[in-house]
Amino acid sequence: MSTTPLRVGVVALCAALLALVALPAFAQEAPDALVKRVSQEALDIIKTDARVKAGDKAHIRELIKAKIAPHFDMQRMTALAVGRAWRQATPEQKQRLSDEFESLLIRTYSNALDQYRDQQLDYKPLRVQPDSNEVTVRTEVVRPGQQPVSIDYSMEKTPAGWKAYDVIVGGVSLVTNYRDEFAQQVSQGGIDSLIKALAAKNAAPTQ
Amino acid sequence: MTLRHHCLRTLALLAVMLLVGGCAMGPTREDPFEPMNRVSYRIHTTIDTAVVKPVAQAYVELTPKPIRQAVTNFFGNIDDMFSFVNDVLQGKPDKAGHDLGRVITNTGFGLLGLIDIASDAGIPKGGEDFGQTFGVWGIDQGPYLFIPLFGPTTVRDGSGWLIRGYATPIAHINDAPTRDFLLGLNLLDLRASALQTESLVNQAALDPYTFIRRAYLQRRRYLVYDGQPPPEKEEEE
Numbered sequence: 178m179s180t181t182p183l184r185v186g187v188v189a190l191c192a193a194l195l196a197l198v199a200l201p202a203f204a205q206e207a208p209d210a211l212v213k214r215v216s217q218e219a220l221d222i223i224k225t226d227a228r229v230k231a232g233d234k235a236h237i238r239e240l241i242k243a244k245i246a247p248h249f250d251m252q253r254m255t256a257l258a259v260g261r262a263w264r265q266a267t268p269e270q271k272q273r274l275s276d277e278f279e280s281l282l283i284r285t286y287s288n289a290l291d292q293y294r295d296q297q298l299d300y301k302p303l304r305v306q307p308d309s310n311e312v313t314v315r316t317e318v319v320r321p322g323q324q325p326v327s328i329d330y331s332m333e334k335t336p337a338g339w340k341a342y343d344v345i346v347g348g349v350s351l352v353t354n355y356r357d358e359f360a361q362q363v364s365q366g367g368i369d370s371l372i373k374a375l376a377a378k379n380a381a382p383t384q
Numbered sequence: 385m386t387l388r389h390h391c392l393r394t395l396a397l398l399a400v401m402l403l404v405g406g407c408a409m410g411p412t413r414e415d416p417f418e419p420m421n422r423v424s425y426r427i428h429t430t431i432d433t434a435v436v437k438p439v440a441q442a443y444v445e446l447t448p449k450p451i452r453q454a455v456t457n458f459f460g461n462i463d464d465m466f467s468f469v470n471d472v473l474q475g476k477p478d479k480a481g482h483d484l485g486r487v488i489t490n491t492g493f494g495l496l497g498l499i500d501i502a503s504d505a506g507i508p509k510g511g512e513d514f515g516q517t518f519g520v521w522g523i524d525q526g527p528y529l530f531i532p533l534f535g536p537t538t539v540r541d542g543s544g545w546l547i548r549g550y551a552t553p554i555a556h557i558n559d560a561p562t563r564d565f566l567l568g569l570n571l572l573d574l575r576a577s578a579l580q581t582e583s584l585v586n587q588a589a590l591d592p593y594t595f596i597r598r599a600y601l602q603r604r605r606y607l608v609y610d611g612q613p614p615p616e617k618e619e620e621e
Contacts, residue, residue: 285588289580324509327611348606348613349599358594374590 208332208339209303212314215248216298223290237287246283250333250340251275257343258355259371262363270368277375282351284379299325310334414528415597421530425593428532436533437582440575454498455573460509461490461497466548470512474520479510511607514544519608528597536600 206214222244223229228236255275256263266274301315314330331343343352362371415421444452464486471480486502486509494501503509518540519525526539537545549555554570557563589595605613 281588285584288587289584323503324511347603348611349602353616354595354598354602355590357598358590361594362590378590 206338207303208312208330208334209300209314211248211339212316212330212332212341213300215245216316218244220296220298229290234287237290238283241283241287246279248338248340249279250335250342251279253333253342254278254352257352259359259363259368260356262360262368262371266368270372273372274368274375277372277379278355280379281375296320298328312339414525414601416527417529421528422593424530424532428530428535431533436575437579440572440579443572444576444579452573452576455569456577457490457494457500458497459570459573460500461487461494462552462554463511464490464509465553466514466551467510467512470514470517471510473517474512476510476512479512482507483510483512513541514547515541515604516544516608518544519604525601525604528601530593530597536596538601538604541604 222240226236226240229240252271252275255271255278258278259266259274263271297319299317299319301317303312303314310333312332314332316328316330317325318328319325326347327345328347329345330341331345332339332341343350345351359371362374366373464483468480468483468487471477471483486507489502489505489507490497490500515538523540525541529537529539529542531537531542534542534545554563554566557566585592585595585599
């Protein structure tokens with residue numbers, strides 16, 4: 178009984194050491210393994226986290242930002258969504274665009290999280306050359322009595338491990354789907370007007 | 385301008401567009417009638433918000449899930465019949481076998497399609513329609529259209545739906561009240577299934593009209609190519 182604090186300390190130390198050992202392993206984690214691990218973690222959180230189950234929107238957003246967003250290359254996603262105008266943006270504008278776009282995606286998918294509660298995910302075998310820097314990881318959501326929905330992740334190899342730069346749900350790219358809207362906004366009022374529109378959208382109350 | 389005038393102009397535009405076909409060029413090549421479509425979209429959202437959506441929400445809230453599932457299955461069985469026809473028209477014997485098997489199983493042993501036994505048995509749904517068949521045959525999608533209470537479509541896909549509207553067994557039921565009830569229920573089922581997607585679109589989009597158009601066209605392209613669309617021309621970097 179008297180050893181309890183000590184034992185807790187030892188366990189914590191062991192956990193910290195394990196984490197240190199595990200970190201480089203995660204950096205080299207294969208892209209399909211990464212998708213599987215993160216998806217599984219997300220599904221576990223949806224099923225077990227009390228505040229998520231209670232529908233605490235702010236908490237859900239924090240979790241997505243901490244656990245899922247780091248596995249995405251936001252700069253590249255934003256560049257793809259903005260299209261031609263990205264080249265004319267200043268570094269500061271690029272940063273703001275990518276921050277606002279990230280917020281918008283997080284807000285959108287935190288609201289959609291509910292729909293994934295009872296989903297079963299199938300992971301397709303990865304067909305890729307061993308030294309390739311770009312791959313598509315294919316998964317499928319299986320729904321009883323309906324056609325399965327494919328969810329494909331376009332991924333790139335970076336020094337910090339594999340990162341996704343697009344998610345294609347049932348053939349609809351979440352990134353390029355914004356291209357027309359963004360181009361429209363830029364042609365009407367320039368890049369700053371797009372930043373403003375995104376910020377206004379993010380400031381609006383959800384639902 | 386009167387409504388009648390407006391309709392005539394719309395008809396004239398449609399005629400011109402059908403004659404010109406896919407020749408229109410420029411940034412709005414896919415949606416040459418955007419101003420007209422946006423008006424349709426506004427009419428659609430107004431009616432939908434006031435009437436259709438509340439009815440669909442009430443249906444979801446008041447009807448037990450197993451009953452709604454049976455309704456979805458029943459109309460899904462009719463979808464499978466049409467999918468079979470289109471599998472054949474597209475020369476896809478494997479899919480045709482699956483869809484025919486589904487229809488026979490679900491109609492014969494699943495209470496006219498109310499129970500989807502075929503899915504439990506692992507027979508996949510083909511999900512083909514006339515619009516996809518026309519696409520497989522190489523027919524251009526033509527201009528994008530937004531039709532009130534129907535939603536996004538194209539000249540090609542809309543033509544497919546017209547064929548289906550005439551051919552569906554429901555339309556040939558002699559008892560008018562039964563027929564109208566089933567047609568209404570079919571629409572209600574479709575609208576109810578779109579409730580979640582709709583809330584996602586409203587959360588995601590800066591301009592829902594543009595967002596829906598892009599998503600619809602991407603989705604249809606993906607379906608025509610059976611999930612393996614060739615890459616679109618890149619505009620990145």
